[in-house]
Amino acid sequence: MSNMAGIIKKEIKELLTLSALIPIIVMAIMFGMIGNLVGEINVSLTEKPVIGIIDQDNSTLSQLAYANISDNAESIYNGTSIESGLSAAENSTAMALIVIPAGFGSDIIGNESGTIQVYWMMRGAGIIDSVPFSMVQGLLTKVDRNISAWLVEGNASVSTEVILAPTKTYDTTMFKGKEMTGISPMAISSIVQSQSTFVPMIIVMVVIMAGSMVITSMGSEKENKTLETLLTLPISRTSIVFGKLIGAAIVGLIMAVIYMGGFGYYMTTFAGSAAIDLSAYGFTIDAVDYVLMGISLFLALLAALALCMILGIFTKNYKASQMMTMPITFLALIPMFITMFADFDTLPLGGQAFLFAIPFSHPMMAMKSLMFGDVGLVLAGIAYEAVFCVVAMFIAVTLFKKDILLTGKVKTATRKSAFPIASMIAGMLRKR
Amino acid sequence: MVNMPAVEVANLVKAFGSFQAVKGISFNVNEGEVFGLIGPNGAGKTTTLRVLSTLIEVTSGKINIFGQDLVKDAGEVRKRISYLPEDAGAYKNMTGREYLKFIAQFFHDLKDSRAMVEKGVAIAQLGERIDDKVDTYSKGMARKLLVARALMIDPKLAILDEPTSGLDVLNAQEIRKVIKKTVSEGTTVLLSSHNMLEVELMCDRIALIDNGKIVESGTPSELKRKYESSNIEEVFVRVVS
Numbered sequence: 139m140s141n142m143a144g145i146i147k148k149e150i151k152e153l154l155t156l157s158a159l160i161p162i163i164v165m166a167i168m169f170g171m172i173g174n175l176v177g178e179i180n181v182s183l184t185e186k187p188v189i190g191i192i193d194q195d196n197s198t199l200s201q202l203a204y205a206n207i208s209d210n211a212e213s214i215y216n217g218t219s220i221e222s223g224l225s226a227a228e229n230s231t232a233m234a235l236i237v238i239p240a241g242f243g244s245d246i247i248g249n250e251s252g253t254i255q256v257y258w259m260m261r262g263a264g265i266i267d268s269v270p271f272s273m274v275q276g277l278l279t280k281v282d283r284n285i286s287a288w289l290v291e292g293n294a295s296v297s298t299e300v301i302l303a304p305t306k307t308y309d310t311t312m313f314k315g316k317e318m319t320g321i322s323p324m325a326i327s328s329i330v331q332s333q334s335t336f337v338p339m340i341i342v343m344v345v346i347m348a349g350s351m352v353i354t355s356m357g358s359e360k361e362n363k364t365l366e367t368l369l370t371l372p373i374s375r376t377s378i379v380f381g382k383l384i385g386a387a388i389v390g391l392i393m394a395v396i397y398m399g400g401f402g403y404y405m406t407t408f409a410g411s412a413a414i415d416l417s418a419y420g421f422t423i424d425a426v427d428y429v430l431m432g433i434s435l436f437l438a439l440l441a442a443l444a445l446c447m448i449l450g451i452f453t454k455n456y457k458a459s460q461m462m463t464m465p466i467t468f469l470a471l472i473p474m475f476i477t478m479f480a481d482f483d484t485l486p487l488g489g490q491a492f493l494f495a496i497p498f499s500h501p502m503m504a505m506k507s508l509m510f511g512d513v514g515l516v517l518a519g520i521a522y523e524a525v526f527c528v529v530a531m532f533i534a535v536t537l538f539k540k541d542i543l544l545t546g547k548v549k550t551a552t553r554k555s556a557f558p559i560a561s562m563i564a565g566m567l568r569k570r
Numbered sequence: 571m572v573n574m575p576a577v578e579v580a581n582l583v584k585a586f587g588s589f590q591a592v593k594g595i596s597f598n599v600n601e602g603e604v605f606g607l608i609g610p611n612g613a614g615k616t617t618t619l620r621v622l623s624t625l626i627e628v629t630s631g632k633i634n635i636f637g638q639d640l641v642k643d644a645g646e647v648r649k650r651i652s653y654l655p656e657d658a659g660a661y662k663n664m665t666g667r668e669y670l671k672f673i674a675q676f677f678h679d680l681k682d683s684r685a686m687v688e689k690g691v692a693i694a695q696l697g698e699r700i701d702d703k704v705d706t707y708s709k710g711m712a713r714k715l716l717v718a719r720a721l722m723i724d725p726k727l728a729i730l731d732e733p734t735s736g737l738d739v740l741n742a743q744e745i746r747k748v749i750k751k752t753v754s755e756g757t758t759v760l761l762s763s764h765n766m767l768e769v770e771l772m773c774d775r776i777a778l779i780d781n782g783k784i785v786e787s788g789t790p791s792e793l794k795r796k797y798e799s800s801n802i803e804e805v806f807v808r809v810v811s
Contacts, residue, residue, distance in 0.1 A: 363659035367719070370623045370653040371676045374645060541626045545586065 158461065164468045168475075187273040190215030190223045190235040197243025199252065202288060203281045203305070207236060210277055220257075224312065227259050234258050234274045246285065247294045251306045254278060260313040260323040262481025263330040263506060268323055278307060314510045318419050329416060330506060331478070337431075338474040338502040340397050341438060345470040345498055348390030348439060349446040350463040355382060356450030357459025366544070375538040379531070383443045390439050416509070427508040430516050434501040437523035441497040442466060444530035451537045473499035481506070482515065494519070497526045575634075576601040576727055576758040577622065582631035584617050591617040593782035594631065599727075599775075601636075604749070604759040606773035608766070608802075610810055614782040615762040616656060616731055622760065623653035623729050636726055649677075652725035656732040656762075658716050662705040666696055666715050669704060670722065677723045690722030693748050709736045717745050721752045728752065730761040734768060746772060766803035776802065778809050785809055 189211045193204045208216070215226040215235070223235045237255040246252040256274070261267060285304040289296055296304075309322040318326070359365040368378060416422070423431075446466055453459040473496050482490060482503050493499045500519030507515045537543060577599035584592040592614045599605040607615045620626045622633065624644045633640035635647045660669045670690040674683040691700050694714045696707075704712060713736045720728055733749060734742035746768065753759055763769050769776060770790050777787040786793065786809045790802055797805045 362662060363655065363657050364661055366620075366625055366653070366655045367658055367673075367716075369625055370648060370651065371673070372645065372648040373676055541586070544620075544626060 155461075160464065164464070168468070168472065186210060186212045187234075187270065187277065188212045188214055188230065188232045189274060189277075190227045190232050192216070192218055192220060192223050192235070192237045194218060194240045195238050195242040199243035199246055199285060199288070200238045202284060203238055203242070203254070206281045206284050207277055210280065211274075224257060227257070228312070232259055233270050236274075236278075246289075246296065246300065246304050249296045249300055251300060251303055252285075253308050254281070254305055255308050255310065258309060258311045258323045260311050260326065262484035263313075263327050263334075263510075264480035264484065265327065265331065265478065266480045267484050268327040271323055278305070281305060314421075314512075316419050316421075326416070330509070334505045334509070335478060337435075337505045338477055340394055341435065341498055341501055342470045342474050343397055344390050344394045344439060345442040346463065346467050347393055348386050349442045349466040350460075351389060352382060352386045352443050352446040353450040353453060353459045353462045353466075354456060355386070356447070357453040357456040357462075360453065361455040369543075376535050379447060379535050379538050383440070383447060383531070383534075386443050386446075387436075387439055390443070391436075394435070394439075420511070421509050423505070423508055430508060430513070430520065431501065431504050434504045434516065434520050434523060437520060437527055438498045438501045440527045441523055441530060442470070444527055444534050445469075447534040448530065448537060451534070451543050469496055470498050472496065473502050477502045477506070483512075494522065497523045574601055575599065576603075576636055577605075577760060578632075578634040579618075579622070580632040582618065582621065582633060583629045584614075584621055584626070585629045590629075591782055592621070595779065595782070595784045597777050597784060597787065599758060599760050601758050602753065602756065603774040604753055604761065604772050606769045606776040607760065607762045607779055608764075608769055608776060608806060609779035613779045615779055618779070619653070619729050619731050619760070619762055620655075623651060624648055625653070650726040651729060652720045652723055652727070653729045654716060654720040654731060654733060656735055660704045660712060660715055660719070662703065665703055666694060666700040666707070667691065669715065670694075670719060673719050674722070686722050689724075690718040692718075693721055694718035695744065710738060710741055713737055714741065714745065717748065721748060721757070724752070724755065725757055727758045727760065730759060732763055733761060734763070734765065742768070766801065766806055770802040778806065780810050 187210075189207070191204060191207050191211075191213050192215070193200050207213075214230045214232050215223045217223060220235070220237060223237070226232070227235045235257040237257070239253065239255055242252040242254070256278070258271060258274075282303065282305045286301055289301045289304060309320060311318045311321050311323045311326060313323070313326065356365075359368065369375070446463070449462045449465065450459065453462050473493055476485075476489070476493055477499065480489075482493060485493065493503075500516070500523055504516045504519065507513070575598040577597075579598070580596050581594045582592055582596070583590060583594050595614075595618065597605075607618060609615050617626070621628055622635070622640070624640060624647055628641055636650055638646045638650070640647055660666075661672070664672065667687065670687045671683070674686040674690070677683065677686065694700060694717075696711055696714060699707070699711065700715075704715065707715065713734075717730075717733055720730065728749075730749070734745050737745060742765075749759060749761075749772065759772075761769075761772070773790060775787065775789050776793060777784050779785070786805075788796070793802065793805045794800065797808045799805045799808065
C-alpha cells in the first residue's frame with residue numbers, strides 16, 4: 139500500500155503542475171464572466187423596459203393599448219411629437235419609441251389590423267444587444283392579446299382573423315445615425331452576426347494553429363537538441379527569430395486562405411437567403427476596407443507568432459510546448475466570444491479596455507466596424523497591433539540572445555522568480 | 571616554434587544567478603594544437619565550451635578567438651568555429667545529406683557548399699544510409715553525422731564536447747582519425763572528454779578543471795612525469811581527489 143502511495147504521489151506531482159492548472163483556472167474565470175453576463179441580462183429582463191410612447195389616435199382602442207404599455211413599462215416620453223420622442227429616446231436608455239398612429243382604432247373596428255409603429259433604438263449589433271428588445275415585443279404581444287379579448291367581449295363586430303391578430307407592427311430601426319424602415323433590430327443583428335462571425339472563427343483557427351507551430355518548433359528544437367547547433371552557426375539570433383516567425387506566418391496565411399475558401403463557400407449558402415440588403419442603407423465593405431481588414435489580420439497573426447515565440451523560449455520540450463499553447467488559445471477564444479455576443483460600443487469601459495488590449499480582437503471587430511463606418515476604431519486597432527508586434531518581437535529577439543533560451547528559466551541572485559518573463563523584462567530594463 | 575594563440579581566455583567567470591559554474595579560469599589554446607579540457611562531472615567543462623562557442627553569455631572575463639573579441643564580435647567568431655555539443659541532435663525529418671546541406675548553406679560564402687557536403691558525407695561514412703531520414707539512425711550513426719557536420723566546414727577552431735560519445739570502439743577510432751586529419755589540415759581543436767585514453771592519444775596539451783577552476787595544465791607527458799603516473803587517468807585521479 140505504501141508503494142502505491144509513492145506512485146500516486148509521483149503521478150500527482152507530475153500531472154498537477156502550474157502549466158496544467160492555468161488553463162483550468164482561465165476556463166473557470168471565463169465561465170464565471172459568462173455567468174455574470176447572463177446574470178446581468180436576466181436581471182435586466184425582469185425590470186420594466188424603458189420606452190417612449192405616443193398616442194396620435196386617442197380612440198378607445200388606442201387608449202387601451204396606451205394603458206397596457208404604460209402599466210408595464212417605464213416611459214420616458216408620452217407627448218405627441220415623433221421627432222421629440224425620438225430625441226428623448228436617443229438621449230436616454232430607451233429601447234424603443236412606440237407610436238399609435240391616427241386611425242389605429244377605426245382600422246380595427248373597420249375589420250383591419252391596426253398598425254403600431256415601433257422606432258427601435260439599436261445601440262449595438264451583438265446578440266446580447268438585441269435581447270432587451272424581446273421585452274418590448276412582449277409588451278406588444280400583451281397589447282394584441284388584450285385587444286383580442288376586448289373584441290371577443292363583443293364590443294365590435296369583426297372577422298375571426300382580426301380578433302386573432304388585431305394589431306401589426308411596422309418596424310423602423312435607428313442605428314448608427316441611420317433610419318432603416320421596415321427592418322427590426324433582431325433581423326439586422328442576425329444578418330450582421332452571420333456576416334461577421336466568419337472572420338473571428340478564421341482568426342481563432344489560424345492563431346491557434348500557427349502559434350502552436352512556433353511553440354512546438356521551439357519545443358522540438360530543445361527536445362531534439364538541435365537548438366545549440368543552430369545558435370552557433372554564423373547567423374544572427376535576430377535572423378533565426380524572424381526566420382521562424384516568417385516561416386510560421388507563411389504557413390498561417392496559407393491555412394487562412396484554405397479556411398476562408400471553405401468557410402466562405404459555407405457562408406454563401408446563408409448569404410443567398412438573406413432577405414435584407416444592408417448595403418442599401420450604406421452598410422457596405424469596399425476595397426479599402428478589405429485592405430484594412432487584411433492589415434489587421436496580418437498584424438494579429440504576427441502578434442500571435444511573436445507571443446508564441448516568447449512562450450516557446452520558456453518551453454523545455456515538446457510536451458511542455460503543448461501546454462504553452464493554452465494561453466494563446468484563450469487569448470484568441472475570449473475576444474471571439476465577446477465580439478460574438480456583444481458590441482464594442484455597448485461594452486462597459488473596463489470591457490472595452492480589456493477587449494482592445496488583446497491584439498486578436500481587432501480583426502475580429504474590424505468587419506463589423508468597417509461595415510458601420512467606424513474606421514477610427516479599426517485604425518486605432520491597427521496602430522495598437524503594430525506597436526504590440528514591435529514590442530513582442532523586441533522581447534523575443536532580446537530573450538533569444540539570453541541564457542534563458544537554453545536554460546528555460548530565470549535565476550536571480552536573490553531568489554527564484556515566480557514570473558520569469560516579468561523578471562526577464564525587468565532585468566533588461568535595469569541593464570538599460 | 572610557438573604558434574599564435576587561437577583561443578585566449580582570461581579570468582573567465584560564468585555565473586547562473588548566485589551559482590558560479592566557472593570561477594575565473596585562464597588558458598590559451600595555440601593554433602593547430604589539440605587542447606583537452608578534462609574534469610569530473612559538474613566541474614565546468616561544458617559551461618566553458620558553451621561560453622566559447624557563443625552559446626551562453628560571459629559573466630566576466632575576456633575571451634579572444636583568433637584575435638576576435640567573443641562578446642563584441644560574436645558573429646565573426648561563429649564564422650571561424652564549429653561546436654559539437656555532447657548531446658546534440660539533428661533534424662529528424664531530414665535525411666543525413668539534407669541535414670549536411672542545411673548546415674553548409676550557412677557557410678556558402680566561405681567555401682563551395684557542394685564540396686563541403688561531399689566532405690561531410692565522406693566523414694560520416696554512412697554509406698547509402700546518408701539518404702535515409704535521421705529519424706531512422708542509431709545513436710552511433712547520428713553521432714557520426716554530427717561529427718561530420720562539425721568538421722566538414724574546415725573550421726579554424728573545432729570545439730568538441732565528448733566527440734566519440736555513444737560510439738563503439740571502432741567508430742570512435744575512426745572519428746579520432748578524422749579529427750587528427752582535420753588538425754593536420756589546419757584546424758585547432760578544443761575538446762572535452764571523459765575518456766582519458768582518448769585525451770592522452772589526441773591532446774597536445776591538457777587542462778584539468780575542478781569545481782570551476784583550472785587546477786592543473788600541461789602536456790600529457792609533463793603531467794604524467796609530475797604526478798609519477800603511467801597514464802592520464804591516474805593523473806586525473808590524483809589531481810581531482
